[in-house]
Amino acid sequence: MRVKDLGTRPAPASLLQVFERMMRGHAPAIPIERRQIPYWQEHGWKRSGNIYEGSYQTPYVAFQGWIEQQRSGYVDFYIYNPSREIRGHSHWTCFQHRGNEWYLVHMARKPKDVSSGIITIERLITEAYQS
Amino acid sequence: MKKLSVVVAGTGQIRDIEIQPGTTAGDVLHQLNLSDYLLSKGPNEPFFAATESIYDKVKDGEKIFASTKAEVGLTVCA
Numbered sequence: 001m002r003v004k005d006l007g008t009r010p011a012p013a014s015l016l017q018v019f020e021r022m023m024r025g026h027a028p029a030i031p032i033e034r035r036q037i038p039y040w041q042e043h044g045w046k047r048s049g050n051i052y053e054g055s056y057q058t059p060y061v062a063f064q065g066w067i068e069q070q071r072s073g074y075v076d077f078y079i080y081n082p083s084r085e086i087r088g089h090s091h092w093t094c095f096q097h098r099g100n101e102w103y104l105v106h107m108a109r110k111p112k113d114v115s116s117g118i119i120t121i122e123r124l125i126t127e128a129y130q131s
Numbered sequence: 132m133k134k135l136s137v138v139v140a141g142t143g144q145i146r147d148i149e150i151q152p153g154t155t156a157g158d159v160l161h162q163l164n165l166s167d168y169l170l171s172k173g174p175n176e177p178f179f180a181a182t183e184s185i186y187d188k189v190k191d192g193e194k195i196f197a198s199t200k201a202e203v204g205l206t207v208c209a
Contacts, residue, residue, distance in 0.1 A: 034136075035143070038141055039140040039141070059175055105203055112141065113140070113141030119196070119201075120201040122174040
């Protein structure tokens with residue numbers, strides 16, 4: 001006889017847990033609802049009427065900013081105290097000083113919404129730090 | 132096939148799409164009726180050109196952004 005029955009012994013607890021889990025199957029998946037909020041809100045900007053306050057954020061640096069949405073639909077973007085890197089960017093002449101270290105960012109092609117303008121300025125800041 | 136979530140920056144609306152190899156940024160924008168928009172992987176990434184195939188540049192399940200065209204300066208300043 002090649003096989004000798006040595007009797008039975010209890011399986012280790014860890015193995016039992018694995019089997020129990022397999023028998024139970026997966027719990028029903030819980031669908032997580034995605035937040036559908038504008039970029040400006042997702043990035044911490046606060047809105048008060050037609051004024052937005054927050055910061056332009058990049059992996060390198062963040063700058064305080066505020067935005068005014070005019071009745072005409074135009075949106076003005078301001079940035080506080082732009083750094084040496086931004087002042088060295090080819091578009092620095094598009095930053096118009098408005099006093100107290102606040103600068104208006106002149107848009108040749110105006111964005112249709114506040115979020116797109118923030119993204120544009122953040123992209124410019126990133127470029128300034130990459131060059 | 133890859134699944135993507137296109138976030139419309141202005142509204143935060145998320146549009147779920149499925150793309151095949153060779154799909155361009157322009158195809159996506161056209162299909163979503165976002166003709167005056169540009170696609171990018173985020174504010175720190177360059178925009179995809181309209182004729183650029185995006186299939187190999189995105190991961191399955193990735194979130195990408197659609198924002199309206201805007202430019203600092205240029206015609207007046209630069």
